[in-house]
Amino acid sequence: MTLDAATTALYRDIVRRNPAEAEFHQAVAEVLHSIQPALQRDPSLRDAGLMERLCEPERQSMFRVVWTDDNGAAHVNRGFRVGFSSALGPYKGGLRFHPTVTLGIVKFLAFEQIFKNALTGLGIGAGKGGADFDPSGRSDGEIMRFCQAYMTELHRHIGAQTDVPAGDIGVGSREIGYLFGQYKRITNRFEAGTLTGKDLPIGGSLVRPEATGYGVVYFLEAMLAQRGQSLEGKTAVLSGCGNVSQHAIVKLQEMGATVVACSDSSGYIYDPAGIQPDVLNEIRNVRRRKLDAYPEAVPTAKFVAGKTPWNVACDIAVPSATQNELGEADAIALVKNGLIAVAEGANMPCTPEAVNVFQEAEIAFAPGKAANAGGVATSALEMQQNASRAQWSFPETDQKLAETMRCIHDICLTTAADYGKPGDYVTGANIAGFLKVSSAMNMLGLI
Ligand SMILES: NC(=O)C1=CN([C@@H]2O[C@H](COP(=O)(O)OP(=O)(O)OC[C@H]3O[C@@H](n4cnc5c(N)ncnc54)[C@H](O)[C@@H]3O)[C@@H](O)[C@H]2O)C=CC1
Numbered sequence: 001m002t003l004d005a006a007t008t009a010l011y012r013d014i015v016r017r018n019p020a021e022a023e024f025h026q027a028v029a030e031v032l033h034s035i036q037p038a039l040q041r042d043p044s045l046r047d048a049g050l051m052e053r054l055c056e057p058e059r060q061s062m063f064r065v066v067w068t069d070d071n072g073a074a075h076v077n078r079g080f081r082v083g084f085s086s087a088l089g090p091y092k093g094g095l096r097f098h099p100t101v102t103l104g105i106v107k108f109l110a111f112e113q114i115f116k117n118a119l120t121g122l123g124i125g126a127g128k129g130g131a132d133f134d135p136s137g138r139s140d141g142e143i144m145r146f147c148q149a150y151m152t153e154l155h156r157h158i159g160a161q162t163d164v165p166a167g168d169i170g171v172g173s174r175e176i177g178y179l180f181g182q183y184k185r186i187t188n189r190f191e192a193g194t195l196t197g198k199d200l201p202i203g204g205s206l207v208r209p210e211a212t213g214y215g216v217v218y219f220l221e222a223m224l225a226q227r228g229q230s231l232e233g234k235t236a237v238l239s240g241c242g243n244v245s246q247h248a249i250v251k252l253q254e255m256g257a258t259v260v261a262c263s264d265s266s267g268y269i270y271d272p273a274g275i276q277p278d279v280l281n282e283i284r285n286v287r288r289r290k291l292d293a294y295p296e297a298v299p300t301a302k303f304v305a306g307k308t309p310w311n312v313a314c315d316i317a318v319p320s321a322t323q324n325e326l327g328e329a330d331a332i333a334l335v336k337n338g339l340i341a342v343a344e345g346a347n348m349p350c351t352p353e354a355v356n357v358f359q360e361a362e363i364a365f366a367p368g369k370a371a372n373a374g375g376v377a378t379s380a381l382e383m384q385q386n387a388s389r390a391q392w393s394f395p396e397t398d399q400k401l402a403e404t405m406r407c408i409h410d411i412c413l414t415t416a417a418d419y420g421k422p423g424d425y426v427t428g429a430n431i432a433g434f435l436k437v438s439s440a441m442n443m444l445g446l447i
């Protein structure tokens with residue numbers, strides 16, 4: 001749908017005021033396009049500068065992070081934390097440690113989080129952060145010193161009722177542990193609900209490590225059931241081989257699909273017999289090696305260097321590495337090879353052109369802000385457990401995750417149909433998230 005004049009003017013202004021932030025512009029453009037039917041139905045949604053406020057972060061912090069490597073040499077990185085919206089609860093969203101991190105990347109991720117977190121129905125606002133630090137090849141001691149240096153500044157901005165960071169690319173439970181340790185040391189408080197994604201002994205939740213990947217598969221299951229299909233007997237291709245991918249692979253195979261390929265930034269592995277999650281775990285999480293090491297352990301697999309996996313024929317694609325990793329040509333190749341469904345495990349991994357190809361071909365398409373919401377939803381469950389000093393069992397927590405994903409699926413589907421776009425999960429997710437956050441913003445007054 002084309003933008004009306006008022007929204008076009010708003011969008012132009014956002015681009016002018018946020019120069020050189022292409023990913024942020026892209027994320028905003030998608031939402032503005034999607035919510036046009038809602039704005040047409042209820043023009044009062046534009047009142048009181050609501051749209052302008054929605055697209056302007058409440059707060060943005062940028063800071064210097066100084067740390068020393070194992071040889072005693074000093075390094076300087078740039079740290080970020082953006083609190084985009086606290087209309088529904090404390091800012092909530094992960095931290096990304098990757099050399100490509102910029103303010104624009106963090107803003108796009110925090111903006112996406114507004115709608116994603118609203119869809120969970122769990123009373124969490126939206127934030128995101130990170131640093132342009134490259135953890136690859138760094139020793140455990142270097143990682144710890146970087147995390148301590150980063151938290152030395154970040155601690156001023158966060159808290160269980162203010163802003164609750166978690167993991168994202170390059171930040172797993174090890175980093176969360178070091179970050180929490182430094183927070184605890186500086187503040188003199190064991191305030192477990194200040195960070196989520198912790199290991200169990202320091203206040204973590206069962207299922208949080210698995211949640212994003214499992215959640216994507218629960219969403220896929222619901223989306224396929226809507227079309228009278230299931231995961232049984234399907235082949236799947238994933239990108240990435242980190243937290244999201246590894247657990248999505250486990251759940252896909254548990255539900256009867258065969259995952260024939262996954263990737264890292266150096267290439268992809270292919271095995272028609274199915275990728276083995278235990279081997280992947282050993283190579284990536286224990287030995288911290290690249291995927292070219294996988295065929296050493298599984299000789300039936302081959303490693304294809306320097307390529308993405310989108311030319312591999314499959315029924316289901318789950319891009320789970322990074323933004324804009326799947327473009328128009330990739331989408332065309334996937335559709336030509338018989339694709340039936342896509343679920344975004346990563347945030348905004350498909351370019352707008354690729355999404356267009358999928359939608360034109362009537363492929364079931366689940367946008368990241370709906371499909372990967374299981375991670376942040378389970379973080380909210382971790383916050384609930386921390387607040388009551390409880391620890392729920394794996395089955396209980398997994399059941400809550402599965403129910404949340406089914407609810408998100410159904411909200412997206414019914415909202416899309418209600419606004420004249422049946423089966424369009426992008427429209428459904430954006431409008432449902434937008435209506436929820438905008439009603440809260442109106443109740444809170446002009447802030
Ligand atoms: N961890 C979580 O709970 C959630 C993560 N996500 C999103 O899922 C995606 C993956 O995150 P995680 O699995 O947590 O991170 P991770 O650090 O565990 O794994 C990232 C994976 O992506 C690959 N990768 C990273 N940058 C790449 C690049 N430029 N080109 C090709 N491959 C690249 C890495 O090799 C690795 O396999 C990200 O987009 C993240 O924002 C979304 C929701 C929640």
Ligand SMILES: O=C(O)CCC(=O)C(=O)O
Nearest residue numbers: 092093094166375376379
């Ligand atoms: O669990 C969280 O708070 C972070 C999840 C996240 O960063 C995401 O949903 O992209």
